[in-house]
Amino acid sequence: MCFYFLSLSLESVDLNIAYALWGAIGIVLTTVASVVIWHESISLMSYAGLFFILLGSMLLELGHH
Secondary structure, X not given: OHHHHHHHHOOOOOHHHHHHHHXXXXXXXXXXXXXXXXXXXXXXXXXXHHHHHHHHHHHHHHHHO
16 A cells, blocks of 8 residues: 555656655654654654654755756
8 A cells, every 4th residue: 555655646746755755754653653652762863863854855855846
């Protein structure tokens, strides 16, 4: 199902941008799930890493235009 929904986005978004966003969203949602469900703690460095992952994905999109 994941690849099917990723392929749907390719109709309007380039592959490199779609894959970067798909990966970034997956990392963030996995981290949120680990905190909410398993009560894992994340450090300030982890927050910074998540921020830079999202920032990098956004910069990839902005640099494309």
